[in-house]
Amino acid sequence: MATHWEEFYSSHLPPIDFEDNRKLLQEFCERHNENNEKIVLITSGGTTVPLEHNTVRFVDNFSAGTRGAASAEYFLEHGYVTIFMHRLKSLEPFTRHFNGQKFMDMLDLNERGPNTTITVRPDGVDVLAPILSRYKAAQDNGRILYVNFTTVSDYFWLLRAVCECLAQFGARALLYLAAAVSDFYVPANQIPTHKMQSGGGPPNIQLQLVPKLLAPLVSLWVPLAFVVSFKLETDESILISKSRDALNKYKHKLVVGNMLQTRRTKVVFVTPDNNYELILSREQVHNGMEIEEIIVSNVVANHLDYIKIQKY
Amino acid sequence: MATHWEEFYSSHLPPIDFEDNRKLLQEFCERHNENNEKIVLITSGGTTVPLEHNTVRFVDNFSAGTRGAASAEYFLEHGYVTIFMHRLKSLEPFTRHFNGQKFMDMLDLNERGPNTTITVRPDGVDVLAPILSRYKAAQDNGRILYVNFTTVSDYFWLLRAVCECLAQFGARALLYLAAAVSDFYVPANQIPTHKMQSGGGPPNIQLQLVPKLLAPLVSLWVPLAFVVSFKLETDESILISKSRDALNKYKHKLVVGNMLQTRRTKVVFVTPDNNYELILSREQVHNGMEIEEIIVSNVVANHLDYIKIQKY
Numbered sequence: 001m002a003t004h005w006e007e008f009y010s011s012h013l014p015p016i017d018f019e020d021n022r023k024l025l026q027e028f029c030e031r032h033n034e035n036n037e038k039i040v041l042i043t044s045g046g047t048t049v050p051l052e053h054n055t056v057r058f059v060d061n062f063s064a065g066t067r068g069a070a071s072a073e074y075f076l077e078h079g080y081v082t083i084f085m086h087r088l089k090s091l092e093p094f095t096r097h098f099n100g101q102k103f104m105d106m107l108d109l110n111e112r113g114p115n116t117t118i119t120v121r122p123d124g125v126d127v128l129a130p131i132l133s134r135y136k137a138a139q140d141n142g143r144i145l146y147v148n149f150t151t152v153s154d155y156f157w158l159l160r161a162v163c164e165c166l167a168q169f170g171a172r173a174l175l176y177l178a179a180a181v182s183d184f185y186v187p188a189n190q191i192p193t194h195k196m197q198s199g200g201g202p203p204n205i206q207l208q209l210v211p212k213l214l215a216p217l218v219s220l221w222v223p224l225a226f227v228v229s230f231k232l233e234t235d236e237s238i239l240i241s242k243s244r245d246a247l248n249k250y251k252h253k254l255v256v257g258n259m260l261q262t263r264r265t266k267v268v269f270v271t272p273d274n275n276y277e278l279i280l281s282r283e284q285v286h287n288g289m290e291i292e293e294i295i296v297s298n299v300v301a302n303h304l305d306y307i308k309i310q311k312y
Numbered sequence: 313m314a315t316h317w318e319e320f321y322s323s324h325l326p327p328i329d330f331e332d333n334r335k336l337l338q339e340f341c342e343r344h345n346e347n348n349e350k351i352v353l354i355t356s357g358g359t360t361v362p363l364e365h366n367t368v369r370f371v372d373n374f375s376a377g378t379r380g381a382a383s384a385e386y387f388l389e390h391g392y393v394t395i396f397m398h399r400l401k402s403l404e405p406f407t408r409h410f411n412g413q414k415f416m417d418m419l420d421l422n423e424r425g426p427n428t429t430i431t432v433r434p435d436g437v438d439v440l441a442p443i444l445s446r447y448k449a450a451q452d453n454g455r456i457l458y459v460n461f462t463t464v465s466d467y468f469w470l471l472r473a474v475c476e477c478l479a480q481f482g483a484r485a486l487l488y489l490a491a492a493v494s495d496f497y498v499p500a501n502q503i504p505t506h507k508m509q510s511g512g513g514p515p516n517i518q519l520q521l522v523p524k525l526l527a528p529l530v531s532l533w534v535p536l537a538f539v540v541s542f543k544l545e546t547d548e549s550i551l552i553s554k555s556r557d558a559l560n561k562y563k564h565k566l567v568v569g570n571m572l573q574t575r576r577t578k579v580v581f582v583t584p585d586n587n588y589e590l591i592l593s594r595e596q597v598h599n600g601m602e603i604e605e606i607i608v609s610n611v612v613a614n615h616l617d618y619i620k621i622q623k624y
Contacts, residue, residue, distance in 0.1 A: 048372070056492070056544065056572065060360070060372045064401075089376075089401070095416060100407025103415045105451075107432070109444050116441050120419070120430035129428050132421050139417075182369075234364075 002209035003187075005216055009160075011188055012153040021147050022161045025083070028145045029165035032081045038172045038303075040080040041162050043179035044068020045087025047152040049207075053191050058151075059207075063180040065090030067230075067263070067292060071176060072144070073134065074296035080174070081143050083166075085158060087179070088148040094135035098128075152182045152210060159213060163221035171310040173225040174303050175217070180232065185210050214250040224310065226303045227252035231270075234260045243270040254302060256295065265291060269298065314521035315499075317528055321472075323500055324465040333459050334473045337395070340457045341477035344393045350484045350615075352392040353474050355491035356380020357399025359464040361519075365503050370463075371519075375492040377402030379542075379575070379604060383488060384456070385446065386608035392486070393455050395478075397470060399491070400460040406447035410440075464494045464522060471525060475533035483622040485537040486615050487529070492544065497522050526562040536622065538615045539564035546572045555582040566614060568607065577603060581610065 003011075032039060045068065046061035065086055072084050072093035084093065098106075106124030110117045120128055138144045147162075149155040166173040184207035218227055229252060231243045236259055243257040247270055255270040265280040278298060280291045315323075344351060357380065358373030377398055384396050384405035396405065410418075418436030422429045432440055450456045459474075461467040478485040496519035530539055541564060543555045548571055555567040559582055569580040577592040590610060592603045 051371070052546075056374050056546070057494075058372055058374065059363070060370055062370065092412060095412025098412065098415070100404060100410065100412075100415075103410070103412075104407060104444060104447050107440075107444060109441060109448065111441070111445065116437055118432035118437050118440055118444065125428055125430050128419075128430055129421060129423070132416060132419060132430065133423065135416050136421065 002211045005156075005211040005213060008153075008156060008211050012156065014157045015149070015151075015154040018157055018161070021158060024145060025147065025162055025165045028081075028083070028142070029168065031142070033168050036172070037081045038079065038174065038307075039083065039166065039169050040075045040174040040176055041083045041085060041166060042068050042072050042075065042176045043085045043155075043159065044072075045090030046180040047087065047155045047182045048150055049152055049182050049185045050191060051186055059182065059184070061180040061182050063087070063090065065092075066096070067295075068176075068178040069093050069096045070290050070292035071178065071296050074293050075176075075300075076134070076138050076143060078296065078300045080300075082138075083145050083147065083162060085147050085149065085162060085179070088150050092146065093138075093144070094131050097131055152185055155179065155181060156213065159217070160221065163217060166222050166225060170224040171226065171307045173222060174299070175222065175225055175227045176299065177214075177227070177229045181210070181213075183210055184208065212250070214246070214252065218250050218252045226254075226306050228254045228256060228299055231255050231257045232260060232263070233257070240268060240270060240275060243268070244275070247272060253306065254299070256299075263291075267291065267295060271302070314523045317468075317523040317525060320465075320468060320523050324468065326469045327461070327463075327466040330469055330473070333470060336457060337459065337474055337477045340393075340395070340454070341480065343454070345480050348484070349393045349481075350391065350486065350619075351395070351478065351481050352387045352486040352488055353395045353397060353478060354380050354384050354387065354488045355397045355467075355471065356384075357402030358492040359399065359467045359494045360462055361464055361494050361497045362503060363498055371494065371496070373492040373494050375399070375402065377404075378408070380488075380490040381405050381408045382602050382604035383490065383608050386605050387488075387612075388446070388450050388455060390608065390612045392612075394450075395457050395459065395474060397459050397461065397474060397491070400462050404458065405450075405456070406443050409443055464497055467491065467493060468525065471529070472533065475529055478537060479534050482536040483538065483619045485534060486611070487534065487537055487539045488611065489526075489539070489541045493522070493525075495522055496520065524562070526558070526564065530562050530564045538566075538618050540566045540568060540611055543567050543569045544572060544575070545569070552580060552582060552587060555580070556587075559584060565618065566611070568611075575603075579603065579607060583614070 045065035046063035048058040048060050051057040051059065068086060069091040072082050075082050086092065106120050106128065108119050108121055147158060149158050187208050190206065214229060229246060231239065231246060233239045233242060239257045239259060243255040247255050257268040257270055265285060266277060268275055268277050278294050280289060280294065357377035358375035360370040360372050363369040363371065380398060381403040384394050387394050398404065418432050418440065420431050420433050459470060461470050499520050502518065526541060541558060543551065543558060545551045545554065551569045551571060555569040559567050567582040569582055577597060578589060580587055580589050590606050592601060592606065
């Protein structure tokens with residue numbers, strides 16, 4: 001049995017930067033709702049489950065955050081205002097294209113004392129300019145808000161706070177829940193205060209099931225929003241059935257199913273009515289196209305249809 | 313009982329990029345040994361323990377890699393050739409001072425079609441120029457080699473390969489083992505192939521103790537090198553005793569003990585003869601000084617003394 005979601009909140013304190021983030025979210029959402037914008041919440045990256053209070057060890061869910069970070073760029077292109085709720089240090093839109101050394105290696109240093117300048121090499125400009133231009137447009141126009149989490153408990157608190165701000169958008173809100181959230185956690189009262197000592201032999205970690213937030217999210221927090229969840233499996237034979245189970249259980253609009261091994265080139269859209277695959281062709285892969293471009297186009301089309309229906 | 317280290321190697325395959333890294337290491341070490349350089353191996357960041365073969369979930373050891381990345385910069389300043397063996401995506405020397413958005417925000421885009429240029433703003437130049445200059449000096453002169461690991465098994469394979477290359481340096485080799493290596497692992501034959509399903513209830517993870525590589529490293533692999541290990545604790549009352557236990561057990565030269573809570577301002581050096589604290593004063597912290605500057609100076613002084621003794 002999973003812990004009930006209300007019990008989870010009552011037994012886990014909010015993260016320390018919670019009130020700051022809530023204010024940022026409220027200001028961001030109010031401003032854009034007044035302008036009648038469409039808004040997307042993207043969750044991205046994995047959550048951790050601390051095994052000790054002074055967190056040295058934790059259980060993590062693998063996710064670099066590629067899908068969420070890439071998708072954010074495409075949603076911005078489609079005119080969506082974007083809340084990018086990501087695991088701290090996971091990939092972010094725009095900057096995901098460069099790691100630190102790649103940045104440094106693009107730079108020319110012209111040392112002339114107080115007149116020293118640093119410029120991007122011409123071949124770097126070709127790559128960087130279009131990305132930098134889109135990054136600055138999103139920043140300067142305040143169309144993207146970054147908030148981050150680390151533990152599964154941080155994620156819970158932040159997600160509910162975002163939903164409270166998104167409710168006012170009604171059907172114009174799209175939730176794109178791509179984060180890899182832990183299914184299991186160690187109850188706070190069972191976590192040792194100090195680092196576990198290896199002298200006592202290997203520890204035996206007793207995990208509890210994390211409550212599924214999709215249930216209160218769909219039925220209570222943002223009942224009018226268009227909610228998309230993701231299902232990651234490694235066993236293809238259960239992918240569609242598990243995706244459909246989730247859709248039947250939580251009554252949201254779309255599950256994007258994907259296999260760990262092929263997730264960069266293939267996904268399956270499971271809707272209440274049917275299911276269909278989106279596949280990146282070999283040629284598209286070769287041309288540097290990303291599957292997130294296709295996923296986002298299709299999600300947006302579904303969302304726009306949904307908004308139309310809601311209006312009648 | 314921990315698994316014996318030889319058994320650990322025989323039951324874990326080397327990482328896929330292992331032979332490539334070994335060649336890079338051999339070339340790097342031979343070149344610098346011919347020039348009679350002093351060399352430091354820095355290990356940095358945490359290791360993961362996969363809980364599934366198609367790794368979705370893993371146990372991780374918390375470590376951003378700040379200590380290792382900062383120390384690498386100071387060792388380069390002290391004239392050491394540096395092997396920076398770090399957890400993939402953990403902090404790296406030089407680039408650690410900037411995250412992706414900080415980089416982007418320093419840049420001015422001057423869009424003029426084919427004559428588009430990108431320059432670093434003047435206030436960004438002040439911060440970036442000295443770091444970029446040192447980065448380029450290390451790169452251009454081939455004085456730093458980056459190799460990375462993710463799992464505890466990757467770390468094991470890579471560390472032994474590095475030691476095989478370092479042995480030729482004799483006492484001129486310094487090992488600065490700052491990585492946070494997992495104490496526990498899940499034996500390969502007990503790892504499920506597919507993602508664990510939450511429907512079956514929470515899993516019970518049975519962990520095994522990881523063998524301590526310090527034992528073969530000190531006694532067999534690099535018997536003449538100056539080996540420094542790190543001990544991180546959250547309980548101050550056992551810090552020095554556990555550090556001394558490690559020194560007595562493995563017979564290396566120095567343990568740097570530190571508390572999770574105060575590790576940025578205080579460490580204790582535990583040597584075979586005595587122990588003493590290194591503390592960053594409030595004024596030094598205020599002036600932006602890093603404790604790694606002091607740690608590295610002191611380690612280098614100890615290493616130089618050791619080299620002198622070895623010569624007689």
